[in-house]
Amino acid sequence: MSAPLFRVSPFVTGLRCLLCGTSYGYDSLFTCPRCGDQGILDVRYDYAAARGPLLENLHERPYDLWRYRELLPVSPDHHLPHLQIGWTPVYDVHRLAHAFGLRKVYLKDDGRNPTNSFKDRASAIGVLKALEYGFDAIACASTGNAASSLAGLSAAVGLKSFIFVPERAPQPKITQLLIFGATVLKIRGTYEQAFDLCKEACDAFGWYNRNSGTNPFLVEGKKTAGLEIAEQCRAHIPDWVAVSVGDGCTIGGIGKGLQEMKELGLIDRIPRLLGVQAEGAKPILTSFLTGNDLVPTPTDTIADSIAVGTPRNWRRAIAQVKASHGQMTAVSDGEILEAMRVTARLGGVFGEPAGVAAVAGVHKAVNENIIKSNESVLVVVTGNGLKDIQSARQAAGTEHVIEPNIEALAVVLAHAEKKRSAAP
Ligand SMILES: *Cc1c(COP(=O)(O)O)cnc(C)c1O
Secondary structure, eight states: OOOOGGGTTTEEEEEEEETTTTTTTTOOOOOOOOOGOOBBBBEEOOOHHHHHHHHHHHHGOSSSSGGGGGGGOOOOOTTSSOOOOOOOOOOOEEHHHHTTTTTTTEEEEGGSSSSSSSTEEEEEEEHHHHHHHOOOOEEEEEHHEEEEEEEHHHHHTOOEEEEEETTOOOOHHHHHHHHHOOOOOOEEEEEEEHHHHHHHHHHTTOOOOTTTTTTTHHHHHTTTTHHHHHHTTTGOOSEEEEEEOSSSSHHHHHHHHHHHHHHHTOOOOEEEEEEEEEETTTTHHHHHOOOOOOOOOOOOOOOGGGSSSSSSHHHHHHHHHTTTOOEEEOOOOOOOOHHHHHHHHHHOBOHHHHHHHHHHHHHHHHHHHHTTTTTEEEEOBBGGGGGGGHHHHHHHHHOOOOOOOHHHHHHHHHHHHHHHHOOO
């Protein structure tokens, strides 16, 4: 199906392959016909034309991701989901800055999106594209935040959603899908098999495929976090922006958003990007360090949302990190659990393991003198901690069980105090 052109943002000029550079018109192409699956397409805009309408109207627009509509591949008069997506808060967290020995640490809490993760930014665009192209159903293969976000946003706009999950998908995550009315299909097989069946089913049954790796429009939603960082931090743009990296689409999108705000003149420099992978899933870091093409790896980390062994947006991720003169690093599960505690106890923000992996990465980068003590850092916390209670319990410790009397309480409190003062 091809999109009727009059419904597209007037400032979109077309699509360009990130691999071979060929330009295409704006239609329902998924990947570059020449390069196949490796040829991720990037949406291009006429920034000179978009600048006036965007900057002139920004001050009177609602605070959500649609305020940047000139730079999004959707129709300006589209019926938007009623949910509040984007414009998540940026906190200046003194205690965390002090603990890490940094001038400033800001947390941008994307766990406050409607289904509690950064993925809502992408799904918001996904469901609108599905409607625009005339689909009444949308599908994806995932157990994670992409799926819950798709289920929630589909419910908000009245699309049917079909979610393919592998056999070992955890019950709490399936519950979040089911409550939004998604049809959940548990495949007797691996994630890869679920992924392939989803693709086949989209062709066979005429569903729109929300596949963040190869769908060229979803990253445009993710870039809104970069647009927001520029606008929210305009007067004190941080030296670094730290982001956890799985597929690479999130950091690639944030980098693009920051670049666009510089192009429009809203900020005069781009923060350096720090891309953080898990030790047990770091194919993009390896490729970044060696300069070689990506080699898929097995994965083993508690940060399930960034446990991606075959990332599709690695070129986009590495290109954005390099363009910003940034760095990449990897952190262990132990460091991630520590970051969960520190972010919650010093920052009051509860993130899932992938949500705070970048906090751990910042700590490490400070220790390795990559980030200097006189610098400022903004960390995007990409998902809420209640998403993954099992990991949270590992980080959190245990409660005290006592008899209901004051003597028992006093004994437990004295014991806890002794333990606290003995801690390093
Ligand atoms: C998906 C996700 C990421 C990483 O995004 P990629 O585009 O896969 O790099 C990070 N954190 C959370 C919570 C996520 O759900």
